[in-house]
Amino acid sequence: MSQGRIARRFAALAREGRAGLVTFVTAGDPDASTGAAILARLPAAGADIIELGMPFSDPMADGPAVQAAGLRALAAGQTMIKTLALVRDFRSTEQDTPIVLMGYYNPVLQYGPERFCVDAAAAGVDGLIIVDLPPEEAEPLAVPAAAQGIDLIRLVAPTTPDARMPKVVNGASGFIYAVSITGVTGTASAAQEAVAELVARIRRHTDLPVAVGFGINTPAQAAVTAVVADAVVVGSAIVRQVERAVAGEGPAAADAVAGFVAELAAGVRSADRPAPLRAAAS
Amino acid sequence: MTNVNTFRAGPDERGHFGPYGGRYVAETLMPLILEVEQAYNAAKADPAFRAEMDHYLAHYVGRPSPLYFAERLTDHLGGAKVYFKRDELNHTGAHKINNCLGQVMLARRMGKKRIIAETGAGQHGVATATIAALFGMSCSVYMGATDIERQKPNVFRMRLLGAEVVPVTSGAGTLKDAMNDALRAWVARVDDTFYCIGTVAGPHPYPAMVRDFQSVIGDEVRQQMQAAEGRLPDTLVACIGGGSNAMGLFYPFLDDPSVAMTAVEAAGHGIETGQHAASLTGGRLGVLHGNATYLLQDADGQIQEAHSISAGLDYPGIGPEHSWLHDMKRVTYVSATDAEALEAFQLCAKLEGILPALEPSHALAQVRKMAPGLPKDHLLVMNMCGRGDKDVFTVAGALGMDI
Incomplete structure (x- = not known):
């Protein structure tokens, strides 16, 4: 079976000897056309992987910034069908940057997990992160996702004990998402030692690349995290650029996001990494 | 021994009641x-x-709460013998x-x-x-x-x-x-x-x-009815938002086939208006707040706001065990509107000297509908799960009175 975009991207990052930047934006935030313009700018600005939020009325794992982004998108009429269309449009001009849809299970369940995976794969989606779908409940989505070649990304938290680790990472594909803090997105930031320890714990159980997210807000924090992680996820801080633009502060949303992502990318690329971190995943 | 016909065995080890529940x-x-x-x-x-x-x-909450024969209400309705399980007499005024x-x-x-x-x-x-x-x-x-x-x-x-x-x-x-x-x-x-x-x-x-912590309600009713009438009740009625008072009353009786159960959702301004809190009547299977259950939601899976005059029933979901009991048809789920609950509230105050909370006023509205058609030896128990003092301002407002 040929490698998917996510595996190809991590293999390329390993060859370059650097960590990747994963950027989160919410689909349709603040509206469909601006959201599409933002998405189109991300690869050139330095995003290695794009996480695209599927707005949900009750995002219980998200902090204020991502909650507000989802509400803006929903108020502007965003739906699952429009989110998949957004990915399809993006793919008509961009074939290399992986897209991972991130969200909550209910909208996927209502769409129908099988039909959703078929449509998402056809649109050019490479992975799914469903925050409130732990491995114990994942089968109805994991089976059709695998059939369509979509990676169902598993999350590991600081609270995940070693004894539970195999349950979470066995059968995982794409990469492992390490939640760096006990908290919601975009709030506190973790101590660097704690992040390093969590990543090391995960690596004892899997050879998949490890992306670290939650609570990384600045290029400097991204740079520090990039020392230990295979990829660094930034979400709330990017979404706040949209929030500011909507409030009429600073540059237009797509410019603001692209500018900030470029700073984050520079931060990630400046990381002083011990070489080689580990054998390349490929 | 495993009883394959039991309704009381759930959930399974992963927390599922049929397709509902979970983590x-x-x-x-x-x-x-x-x-x-x-x-x-x-x-x-x-x-x-x-x-x-x-x-x-016993010493802090004040249990057991009485099982009270509502004689004047029974006479007024002219059918089933209506008992109230008086959980509104608990410390803090509710179950x-x-x-x-x-x-x-x-x-x-x-x-x-x-x-x-x-x-x-x-x-x-x-x-x-x-x-x-x-x-x-x-x-x-x-x-x-x-x-x-x-x-x-x-x-x-x-x-x-x-x-x-x-x-x-x-x-x-x-x-x-x-x-x-x-x-x-x-x-x-x-x-x-x-x-x-x-x-x-x-x-x-x-x-x-x-459910287990609330089952003290049904356990007491079983003993109290035995003492009062020498047998099990025939019908249990309770209001339902998330459904804890109903689950607590029903659970101990689920495997007694002679005991019928009716749970009453809040129909708000009426199911047809879309302004209600009746997840079973007006919702469908979804996932929210850690469990799979019936939810009020739009076609895209976004959760909708519920409406009820009773803030305690104003929730767009329902406990997963209720969803399962609904599908199994072990419990009958109906609904009562804001207006019906308000009428029942006033009736109970005048006939029984009890101000029910607006939540059990929904259950009482259902009792008014069903009791007259039942025989006089039919034993009906309604869970009076909260007292209405907290609701006097809401009721006054709804009746257009200034207090």
């Missing part, structure tokens, strides 16, 4: 939820835990405290120092703050900013009891948003915090645990 939470919470389950199983098997709970139920006592005792057993809870009308918040005060634990109650405005007396009560009331401004600022924020707060302080959920919903083991 749909972020990984950060998953280990905690598993820990709560382990601790609850250990507590359940510990006679000392049961004994201490019975002590507080909520049965569950709070159990959960806070469990939190203490787990070494937790801090209790968090969500509340809509404030009844569960007051009950949680009460037990937290009793055991000297700190307590934060998440309450929608909109609800804080509507329920000022309960907000003040919680503060008097030493609890912090945290205004929730996310979403629409109502009960479901309060539950979202309570879950967010739990994720942020996993080490010292216990989340005391107010109804038979949430991730496993909460639906089963809350």
Whole structure:
């Protein structure tokens, strides 16, 4: 079976000897056309992987910034069908940057997990992160996702004990998402030692690349995290650029996001990494 | 021996009642939820835990609550013999405290120092703050900013009891948003915090645990009816938002085929208006707040706001065991509108000298519909799960009176 975009991207990052930047934006935030313009700018600005939020009325794992982004998108009429269309449009001009849809299970369940995976794969989606779908409940989505070649990304938290680790990472594909803090997105930031320890714990159980997210807000924090992680996820801080633009502060949303992502990318690329971190995943 | 025909065996080891229930939470919470389950199983098997709970139920909560024959209402309706299970006479004025006592005792057993809870009308918040005060634990109650405005007396009560009331401004600022924020707060302080959920919903083991703590209601009815009439009741009626008082009354009788059960959802302005809180009648299977269950939602899976004159029924979901009992047809689910509940409220005040809460006023509205058509020896028990003092301003407003 040929490698998917996510595996190809991590293999390329390993060859370059650097960590990747994963950027989160919410689909349709603040509206469909601006959201599409933002998405189109991300690869050139330095995003290695794009996480695209599927707005949900009750995002219980998200902090204020991502909650507000989802509400803006929903108020502007965003739906699952429009989110998949957004990915399809993006793919008509961009074939290399992986897209991972991130969200909550209910909208996927209502769409129908099988039909959703078929449509998402056809649109050019490479992975799914469903925050409130732990491995114990994942089968109805994991089976059709695998059939369509979509990676169902598993999350590991600081609270995940070693004894539970195999349950979470066995059968995982794409990469492992390490939640760096006990908290919601975009709030506190973790101590660097704690992040390093969590990543090391995960690596004892899997050879998949490890992306670290939650609570990384600045290029400097991204740079520090990039020392230990295979990829660094930034979400709330990017979404706040949209929030500011909507409030009429600073540059237009797509410019603001692209500018900030470029700073984050520079931060990630400046990381002083011990070489080689580990054998390349490929 | 395993009884394959039992309705009381659920949930399975993963917390499922048929296709409902389960544990749909972020990984950060998953280990905690598993820990709560382990601790609850250990507590359940510990006679000392049961004994201490019975002590507080008797001497602090005031149990058993009476089973009262509502003679004037019975005469007025001219059919079934109507009994009230008087859970509104509990300390803090509702059934909520049965569950709070159990959960806070469990939190203490787990070494937790801090209790968090969500509340809509404030009844569960007051009950949680009460037990937290009793055991000297700190307590934060998440309450929608909109609800804080509507329920000022309960907000003040919680503060008097030493609890912090945290205004929730996310979403629409109502009960479901309060539950979202309570879950967010739990994720942020996993080490010292216990989340005391107010109804038979949430991730496993909460639906089963809350049901177990509330089952004291049905267990007492079984004994009390035996003493009063020498047999089991024929029909049980309870209102249902999340469904904890109904589950508590019904559960001990689920395997008694002669006992019929009716649960009453809030139809708000009427199911056809879309302004209601009737998840079973007007919703469909979805996932929210850690469990799969019937939910009010749009075609795209976005959760909709519920509406009811009763803040305690104003929730877009329902406990997963109710969803299952609905599909199994073991319990009949009907609904009553705001207007029907208001009429029942006034009738009960005048005929029985009891101000029912607006929540059981929905159950009473159903009793008014069904009792006249039943024979005079038919024993009907309605759960009077809360008292109506908290609702006098709402009722006055609805009746166009200024107090």
